[in-house]
Amino acid sequence: MASEGSNSTARNTASTGSASTTKASAGTALTLTVNGVSRSVTVANTSMPLLWVLRDLLGLTGTKYGCGIEICGACTVLVNNAPQKSCDMDVGSAVGKSIMTVEGLAADVDGQKAQAAWIANQVPQCGYCQSGMLMSAVGAMKAGHHGSSIMNEMNNLCACGTYQRIRNAVSSL
Amino acid sequence: MDAMSTEAGDAGVTRRDFLVRAAAGGGFMIGMQLPLARLTGEALAQSVPVQSSVTAWITIGSDDLITVQIPGSEMGQGIMTGLSQIVADELRVDWSRVRARHAPVDPLHGGVNASAWGRFTGGSLGIRLFSPGLRQAAANARAMLVKAAATTWGVTPASCSIVISSTAPFITSVVSGSNRLSYGALASAAAQVTLGANTPVGQYPAALVGTAVPRVDIPDKVTGAAQFGIDVMLPGMVFAAVRHAPVAGGTVSAVGTKPAAALALVKVGPVGGLSNGVAAVAATTWDAIAAVRSASVNWTTPASAATNDSVAIAARAATLMTSGTPVVAMNNNWVSGLPAPVVNATYALPYLAHATMEPLNCTVRYTPASGATPPLCEVWAPTQGPDATAATAAALCPVGTTVRVINTLLGSGFGRKYEQDYIREAVQVGLAMPGVPVKLTWSREEDFANDQYRPMALSFIAAAAEPTYGRITQWRNRIVTPSIAVQRGASAAAVDGSAVDGAANTPYRLSPALVEQVLHDATIPVGYWRSVGMSINTFAVESAMDELALSIGWDPIQFRLANLADARMIGVLNALKTLSNWGTPGKGRAQGVAIAAGFGSYMGQVAELSVNATTGAVSVYRVSTVVDCGVVINPDLIRAQIEGAVAQGIATALYMQQTFVKGVAQATNFNRYRLIRGREMPLVDVQIIAGQGNPIGGIGEVGIPCVAPAIANAHARLLGAAARKRSLPFFPGSTLSDG
Numbered sequence: 072m073a074s075e076g077s078n079s080t081a082r083n084t085a086s087t088g089s090a091s092t093t094k095a096s097a098g099t100a101l102t103l104t105v106n107g108v109s110r111s112v113t114v115a116n117t118s119m120p121l122l123w124v125l126r127d128l129l130g131l132t133g134t135k136y137g138c139g140i141e142i143c144g145a146c147t148v149l150v151n152n153a154p155q156k157s158c159d160m161d162v163g164s165a166v167g168k169s170i171m172t173v174e175g176l177a178a179d180v181d182g183q184k185a186q187a188a189w190i191a192n193q194v195p196q197c198g199y200c201q202s203g204m205l206m207s208a209v210g211a212m213k214a215g216h217h218g219s220s221i222m223n224e225m226n227n228l229c230a231c232g233t234y235q236r237i238r239n240a241v242s243s244l
Numbered sequence: 245m246d247a248m249s250t251e252a253g254d255a256g257v258t259r260r261d262f263l264v265r266a267a268a269g270g271g272f273m274i275g276m277q278l279p280l281a282r283l284t285g286e287a288l289a290q291s292v293p294v295q296s297s298v299t300a301w302i303t304i305g306s307d308d309l310i311t312v313q314i315p316g317s318e319m320g321q322g323i324m325t326g327l328s329q330i331v332a333d334e335l336r337v338d339w340s341r342v343r344a345r346h347a348p349v350d351p352l353h354g355g356v357n358a359s360a361w362g363r364f365t366g367g368s369l370g371i372r373l374f375s376p377g378l379r380q381a382a383a384n385a386r387a388m389l390v391k392a393a394a395t396t397w398g399v400t401p402a403s404c405s406i407v408i409s410s411t412a413p414f415i416t417s418v419v420s421g422s423n424r425l426s427y428g429a430l431a432s433a434a435a436q437v438t439l440g441a442n443t444p445v446g447q448y449p450a451a452l453v454g455t456a457v458p459r460v461d462i463p464d465k466v467t468g469a470a471q472f473g474i475d476v477m478l479p480g481m482v483f484a485a486v487r488h489a490p491v492a493g494g495t496v497s498a499v500g501t502k503p504a505a506a507l508a509l510v511k512v513g514p515v516g517g518l519s520n521g522v523a524a525v526a527a528t529t530w531d532a533i534a535a536v537r538s539a540s541v542n543w544t545t546p547a548s549a550a551t552n553d554s555v556a557i558a559a560r561a562a563t564l565m566t567s568g569t570p571v572v573a574m575n576n577n578w579v580s581g582l583p584a585p586v587v588n589a590t591y592a593l594p595y596l597a598h599a600t601m602e603p604l605n606c607t608v609r610y611t612p613a614s615g616a617t618p619p620l621c622e623v624w625a626p627t628q629g630p631d632a633t634a635a636t637a638a639a640l641c642p643v644g645t646t647v648r649v650i651n652t653l654l655g656s657g658f659g660r661k662y663e664q665d666y667i668r669e670a671v672q673v674g675l676a677m678p679g680v681p682v683k684l685t686w687s688r689e690e691d692f693a694n695d696q697y698r699p700m701a702l703s704f705i706a707a708a709a710e711p712t713y714g715r716i717t718q719w720r721n722r723i724v725t726p727s728i729a730v731q732r733g734a735s736a737a738a739v740d741g742s743a744v745d746g747a748a749n750t751p752y753r754l755s756p757a758l759v760e761q762v763l764h765d766a767t768i769p770v771g772y773w774r775s776v777g778m779s780i781n782t783f784a785v786e787s788a789m790d791e792l793a794l795s796i797g798w799d800p801i802q803f804r805l806a807n808l809a810d811a812r813m814i815g816v817l818n819a820l821k822t823l824s825n826w827g828t829p830g831k832g833r834a835q836g837v838a839i840a841a842g843f844g845s846y847m848g849q850v851a852e853l854s855v856n857a858t859t860g861a862v863s864v865y866r867v868s869t870v871v872d873c874g875v876v877i878n879p880d881l882i883r884a885q886i887e888g889a890v891a892q893g894i895a896t897a898l899y900m901q902q903t904f905v906k907g908v909a910q911a912t913n914f915n916r917y918r919l920i921r922g923r924e925m926p927l928v929d930v931q932i933i934a935g936q937g938n939p940i941g942g943i944g945e946v947g948i949p950c951v952a953p954a955i956a957n958a959h960a961r962l963l964g965a966a967a968r969k970r971s972l973p974f975f976p977g978s979t980l981s982d983g
Contacts, residue, residue, distance in 0.1 A: 115505075115531065123530035127483060132475035133468020135655070136529070137601055138688045142914040142980055145601060173468035186466040193458060193880060196888055197320030198465030199472060199601040199655030225922050228914060230601045230656050231320045232891025234925035236884070 101166055105129065106175030117163030121155075122146045124162045125172060133173035133202045137228070144227030147203035147210070148172050154210030154224075171209075173202035181212045181244075188240040196231035203227050208241055218242050296431035298388055300352050301381040302331065308415040308428035310337050313347035315358040315374050317365040317628050318461055319654035319661070320888075321944045322881035323374075325459045329452040329877055330375050334382035334445055337427065338410035339452055344460045349630040349649035364629040366662055366772065368843040368942025371877055375940070379445050385434070387443040392433040393418035393425050408451075456880035461653070473626030473652040476607040478681040482507060484673045485532035486686055487539070488521035488694045491907035492768050493546040495520050500540025505531050509539055510676045512669040515639060518544075521694075523673045529685050548767045549907035557766045557904070558592070561702040561724045565590070570722060570760035573739045574748035578758040582718045585706040587791045591784040592971040594901030596698035596773055599917055602626060602655020603691040604666035608674025609681035610641070619645040621671065622681075626654040628662040636664045640671045659772035663696055692917060693909035696771025697902055699743070700764070701725035703784035711796035714806035719757040721747050721788075723781065726764045728771060736763050742772075746781035746949060751841040752789075752807045768904060774889075775945035778842050779896065779952070786838035786953035787970065794965060800837050800957065801826055813841055815933060816848045816870045823931050824850035824868035833865065836957030838950035843942030845873035846933075849890075851926075851954035855962055862974060864894055864926040864955060872933040873941035879932055886947040887928045893951025894926070895919045899978045918980050 098113045105125070112128050120139075125131045125148070137145030139158045146158040149171040176182025185208050188194075195201045204227050211224035221241040229237075293306035303311040312331045316323040324344035332342050347353040354363045359373035386406070394401040397420055404420040415426045464470040489495060495518040502509040506524040513519035524536035550556065607624040621641045627633045630651045637647045654661055670684040686694070702724040708717045727740040734740065739748070739761055748759045773779075793803035801821050808814050817839055820826070829835045832854050839848040852866045867890045873882060899918035903910045911917040952972060960968035 115527070119528070119530050123528050126475075127528040127530070130477050131468070132471070132477065135472075135601075136474065136603065136685070136688075138914045140688075140913050140915060143601070173466075177467060189466045190458070190462055193462060193884070195320070195459075195462050195465040196322070196884060197601065197654060197656040198461070198470050201465055202468055205466060222922055228601070228919045228921065230599055230658075230892065230919060232888035232920075232925075233884075234891055234920070234922040235887045235928055237922060238925065 101162060103162070103165055103170060104168070105131065105170045106172060106178065114162055118161045120158050121148070121160045121162045121165050121170070122157040125157060131172050131174055135199055135202055137200065137203070142228070143200070143203075144207060145200050145203040147206040147227065149206055149210050149213070152210065152213045154207050171206070173205055176205060176209065179209070181209045184244055185209050185212070185240075188243050191243075192236045192240040194233050194236040194240050196233055200227060200229045200231075201233075204229065204237060208237075208244065212244055217244065293428070294432060296435040298385040298431055298434045299381040300357070301347065301378055302335065302385045304427050304431035304434075306428045306431065308341055308426050309343055310335065310341050310427070311343045311345060312378070313353060314344050315347050315353055315363050316370040317630070317651060317654055317657065317661075318346065319365070319628065319657035321370065321885060322459055322878065323365065323370045324461050325457065326371050326877045326881055327374055327378055328460055329457060330379050331382040333448070333450050333452050334379050335386050336406050336408055336448060337416045338408055339457050340410045341416065342460065346651040349634055349651055354631045354634070358631075363631045364662060365657070366628055366659060368944040368946065370944070372844070372940050372942065380442055383443040383445045384439055387439055388434040388437040389427055389430045390418050391437045391439070392430045393420065393423070396425065396433065397423045399423075454876050454879070456878055459881070470653055472602050472655045473607065473624060474602055474605045474655065474683075474685060476624040476652060476683060478607070478609065481607075481681045481683060482525050482527065482677065483529040483532045484523045484525045484670075484682050484684040485529060485536045486512060486521050486523040486669055486684060486690055487536040487541070488690060489543045490693075491543070491545050491549045492552050492904065492909070493548050493907065495544045496522060496541060497544045498542040503535045503538045506535040506539070508676055510673050512672045515668065521669065523669060523684060525673060525677060525682060529683070532685075533687050546907070552766055552768050552904055552907040554903040554905070557700060557764070557768075560766065561700070561764055564724045564762050564764060565702055565704055565722060568724060568762035570762050571737065571739050572758070573744040573761050574757065574759040576754055577756040578720075579756050582756065583708065585708045585718060585720070586795045587705065587707045587788055589705050589788055589791055589970060591703045591705070591787055593701045593703075593780050593783060594903065594972060594976075595700045595768060595770075596896065596900055597692050597695045597902045597911065597917060598658045598660035598773060599692070599914070599919065600654075600656040600658055600660055603688055604660070604686040605684060606667050606670035607681060607683040608637075608670045610671075610674040610678050612678045620648065621645050621674065622648045622650070623667065623671065624650045624652055625667055626652050626657075626661055627667065628654070628657045628659070629664070632662070632664055633667050636667045637671045640668065640675065658774040659776070660695065663771060665694075688914070689912040692902070692912045695902070696769040698773030699726045699728065699770040699780070700766075701780045703747070703781065705784055705788040707788060707792055709792045709796050709803070711798070714796065714798045714803050716752065716754055716792065716807050719754040721758075721784070722760045722762060723747055723784075724762045724764050725780065726766050726768070726770050730763060731767070731770055742777040744781065745777035746840060746842060747777075747785060750785050751810055751813045751839060752804075753809050774892070775842075775948040778840065778945070779949040782838065782840045782949035783952045783956070783972065786840070786950065787956050787968070790836070790957040790960065791965070791968070804837070804839060810841065810846075812846045812872050812938070813839065816846045816872050819931055819933060820848040820850055820868060820870040823870055823929065824852070826850060830865065834958045834962035836954045836959065836961060838953040838957065840946065840949045842949070843946045844939065845871060845941030845943060845946045847871050847946045847950055849950040849954045851951065851958045853955060853958045853962070855959065862898060862955070862959065864924070866927045866929070867951065867954070868929050869947070870931045870933065871943070871946070872938070873943050873946070874938035875935040875940045876932060877940065882932055882943050883930045885943045886930050889945075889947025890928045890951055891920055891925060893948050894924070894955065896948075897952035897955045897972060898974045901973050901976055915980050918978050
């Protein structure tokens with residue numbers, strides 16, 4: 072792609088342990104299940120929003136910071152298959168749950184369908200909101216919505232205004 | 245250079261003022277300093293396959309993938325795709341083999357090597373500025389590949405031909421008799437070829453230009469792989485957040501001790517002036533935001549706080565409208581003693597924040613000098629002005645510092661990411677953290693509260709028309725508005741071309757006519773917001789046009805046609821009448837029209853809406869658009885820009901505004917700065933009038949100006965003239981809640 076800079080995930084380690092919370096002197100060690108993989112991470116405070124754990128500690132930068140107040144939806148992930156704005160979810164409450172981010176869509180059958188629809192309809196412009204858009208759409212699919220009813224479940228904001236193409240894309244899902 | 249010559253007759257003053265300032269010493273220059281062949285010949289030793297730079301702008305891998313180095317900043321408008329189409333046609337390769345990336349930010353790819361007006365992206369100029377040089381580079385690269393093949397085979401270039409293909413073993417190749425070599429096989433030899441002169445462009449018919457090829461940037465934007473500035477991650481990176489003076493123009497008076505959670509607390513602000521903010525550095529962005537909010541800072545409140553208040557600004561505008569000193573922006577046979585005008589209307593527009601989805605951010609790694617190695621300042625930035633970014637960093641670093649800018653993808657820009665404030669702050673923090681990469685992010689609250697806003701404006705129009713031929717018989721427009729140019733050092737005695745864009749150069753035959761600008765002296769910082777002055781002035785002009793049509797009982801489209809001269813504008817409006825099913829809105833709905841000519845393009849839109857009788861809420865069902873933007877590079881990119889502009893334009897009409905109480909911004913997040921949501925998106929149908937040999941026009945901005953007046957005109961037709969909305973937004977207190 073066009074941009075540069077390496078995606079370092081130097082400060083996270085993968086493990087296969089079960090979900091757990093361990094208090095350590097430098098912070099709290101947590102194990103999260105993200106995109107089907109157990110990830111160990113140490114946070115200074117378990118009230119840290121999941122968004123920043125994903126981005127700054129796990130290097131999963133596909134999940135975006137947009138508003139920090141649950142309005143814009145750019146940070147939407149799936150928690151146990153339900154859309155969740157990660158800017159307003161304490162990382163501590165994500166322990167033991169299944170978290171899916173945009174990086175996990177390619178391994179999910181609904182995610183694959185949504186990604187294909189987004190490409191077929193040439194949805195993204197700048198693309199910044201689209202991770203959250205896709206996660207909201209996939210969450211709606213997993214809740215049993217199809218076609219245009221998916222759009223009714225999506226409150227995400229897009230400043231570029233790609234809504235018409237999103238509407239067309241979800242109509243095929 | 246058709247694109248350049250059109251500027252003089254159009255919004256040329258505006259664009260040129262902007263560009264000359266943007267040129268950062270590069271100066272104004274017609275013509276293109278060509279990135280002539282035999283430039284570096286460097287093999288970019290990235291990985292297998294071998295990459296060869298065949299001219300500065302085109303890299304060809306031994307795997308036959310073509311990478312176009314794009315000088316324009318991709319912020320969603322599709323510039324990577326459009327420019328690559330032009331290159332691919334000239335180079336004669338299949339679209340499936342083409343990749344694009346932002347060009348390196350260096351002298352070879354900057355200044356006049358990038359375009360006649362330097363390397364920046366704005367003013368809807370991207371394709372127009374960059375395509376001549378890239379196209380020439382592609383023609384030269386093609387000739388170099390042919391010459392390399394001919395030399396290899398000991399034949400003349402004239403005996404060689406090119407066969408285009410997408411798949412092995414017939415990938416695009418140079419062929420002579422039984423000899424055949426693919427571009428990839430020839431690339432390293434071609435990079436060493438010297439051409440005596442530029443190769444003529446346009447020798448082959450377009451295969452890709454004019455078609456809706458898929459965008460090159462979309463696949464990575466559905467997987468999370470696309471890297472925006474805010475996504476830059478480096479080994480050992482720390483994170484910073486900034487907090488600015490709460491009052492516009494305020495400065496830091498004293499800073500307390502560093503919060504325990506912070507690694508550093510750094511004063512930031514204008515070079516050579518007083519600091520206007522502090523930044524905290526911490527282990528994560530979240531920690532940095534919390535730390536900077538907890539820091540103890542004493543701020544100096546400027547004397548302007550009392551007057552930088554929305555109530556005071558509006559009152560001052562009303563006073564200046566009658567007693568201010570006007571500067572004449574346009575005078576066409578104006579005379580005194582005309583009959584009393586029948587339309588006397590005042591239109592008001594608010595300050596607007598840019599609200600880019602990606603908040604402002606920038607990453608810096610400053611490496612001090614070591615032995616004979618000079619200091620190095622690396623800057624990763626989502627910027628519309630990479631050359632300006634490099635200059636910003638150089639000005640802050642020790643003399644002799646090597647500055648290296650990496651232009652990331654932009655999570656929208658809308659003009660905001662041309663500014664340098666966030667770059668400057670990141671470099672200042674980076675200098676305070678030598679050897680450590682630091683990513684500075686503005687919280688959304690800082691982003692909204694410290695914007696350089698689209699200026700507020702008060703526009704008074706007094707006009708009259710006669711009913712027989714529907715002609716406008718007099719037109720006077722006075723605009724009170726702060727000036728971006730004056731705030732940045734231009735003379736207040738001169739016309740600010742961008743402040744009167746769309747007013748001093750309407751598409752109509754206006755005589756006698758007088759258009760004046762009165763400078764508003766509010767010091768809230770103002771800046772370039774998608775379409776700049778045109779969206780302000782088109783709201784006033786196109787609203788007044790409907791009021792004039794009503795005053796003589798004419799249909800709004802027929803009235804406009806009666807006052808137009810330009811055949812392209814007339815063509816757009818006639819097509820729009822058909823496309824929109826003008827005159828036959830759905831039950832309980834009304835239609836409104838608006839037109840504009842600017843950025844080298846012609847635009848007309850019809851909005852169809854209804855109004856909830858109880859709540860007054862507006863539902864926009866359809867926005868029909870006809871655009872003539874000359875030569876079409878990619879019709880789907882044009883449609884996307886218009887669809888998006890409609891969404892943004894609806895929000896400007898109904899919801900969006902920034903207000904101030906004693907210098908303090910009141911909308912600091914999306915809950916109080918409302919965009920439309922998906923369910924509010926109307927059907928946008930777009931008809932593109934084919935080029936007819938006209939030069940390439942701009943498309944990024946021209947979709948914005950007509951939306952708000954078309955909605956206001958439809959609203960007034962539905963509810964009657966007494967209900968006309970002359971002040972934007974329609975619903976100033978509107979909020980969004982979560983859910």
